[in-house]
Amino acid sequence: MKKWMVVLVVLLGIALLVTRYLPDSFDYKIGRGFAHDRVIDGKDEVAGKNEILVDVSKSQIYQGDLLLINKDYPLVDGNEAQDIVKLVDYSTFASQIVLLDRSLSLSQDVAERFLTMVKDANVEGIDHFMASSGYRTNQEQDNLYDEKGSEYAMPAGYSEHNLGLALDVGSTQSGIEKSEEGVWLRDNAWKYGFILRYPKNKEKITSIKYEPWHFRYIGLPHSAIMEEHDMVLEEYYEALRDEPLSITIEGQHYNVRYHPMLNDKKIAVPADGDYTISGNNVDGVIVTERHR
Numbered sequence: 001m002k003k004w005m006v007v008l009v010v011l012l013g014i015a016l017l018v019t020r021y022l023p024d025s026f027d028y029k030i031g032r033g034f035a036h037d038r039v040i041d042g043k044d045e046v047a048g049k050n051e052i053l054v055d056v057s058k059s060q061i062y063q064g065d066l067l068l069i070n071k072d073y074p075l076v077d078g079n080e081a082q083d084i085v086k087l088v089d090y091s092t093f094a095s096q097i098v099l100l101d102r103s104l105s106l107s108q109d110v111a112e113r114f115l116t117m118v119k120d121a122n123v124e125g126i127d128h129f130m131a132s133s134g135y136r137t138n139q140e141q142d143n144l145y146d147e148k149g150s151e152y153a154m155p156a157g158y159s160e161h162n163l164g165l166a167l168d169v170g171s172t173q174s175g176i177e178k179s180e181e182g183v184w185l186r187d188n189a190w191k192y193g194f195i196l197r198y199p200k201n202k203e204k205i206t207s208i209k210y211e212p213w214h215f216r217y218i219g220l221p222h223s224a225i226m227e228e229h230d231m232v233l234e235e236y237y238e239a240l241r242d243e244p245l246s247i248t249i250e251g252q253h254y255n256v257r258y259h260p261m262l263n264d265k266k267i268a269v270p271a272d273g274d275y276t277i278s279g280n281n282v283d284g285v286i287v288t289e290r291h292r
């Protein structure tokens with residue numbers, strides 16, 4: 001065999017190996033069915049040591065802080081945050097963060113957590129935060145959709161802004177992406193339970209263009225696990241379908257597990273009551289346990 005042929009054969013071999021081990025073209029979507037060979041029997045769980053059983057209804061799929069809202073899974077009417085407040089009336093918030101609009105509203109709990117975060121940034125001299133959008137009613141979302149079109153806005157129900165747990169953040173000094181405020185939030189928001197919902201390198205997964213301004217409250221430990229594994233919400237829920245995830249934060253151990261909800265059922269939770277249950281807005285609930 002001639003030398004160039006040997007080289008060609010070797011190169012072809014390498015090319016074959018490379019294609020074999022590259023991930024499949026990334027067409028990512030949470031299935032509406034169950035992606036893996038999970039045993040789905042809809043049966044009640046059995047309580048283990050230090051556990052009790054609680055009744056969880058199928059309707060809880062659509063309630064809680066962990067709802068996945070995207071083009072495939074809209075918010076079910078009435079399941080937005082129940083503590084929406086006008087930020088202008090919340091004076092401590094309005095004194096620290098410039099409000100672009102006097103009508104800006106948000107879940108009060110999320111507003112308080114955001115304020116805690118901003119105060120910590122202030123300590124480091126970063127203090128030019130601005131809030132440009134918060135909770136939107138279906139009517140407001142529809143108006144925005146009509147005005148901006150499908151490339152820049154979602155129809156009512158399909159935006160996280162309809163949930164009341166997301167806000168758009170700006171800097172009064174410059175565009176958010178390059179501003180100190182934006183950089184600080186990208187590095188630190190996860191410590192406070194917030195996530196940059198639409199990062200630059202995940203556009204194919206979220207189906208939303210990079211939005212350096214849009215932050216969603218999801219809570220700890222979820223934001224920390226997602227940061228640790230570089231996951232967006234869609235990936236996080238996909239990972240939870242495979243196996244429970246856990247993390248230790250400041251000495252507290254958290255277990256997070258997904259339960260498919262084919263019907264109302266009993267789920268085992270810690271008897272000490274240190275747990276939360278939230279729907280994923282798709283097909284199940286996420287049980288988060290804290291062990292001290």
Ligand SMILES: [Zn+2]
Binds near residue numbers: 214215
């Ligand atoms: Zn937004």
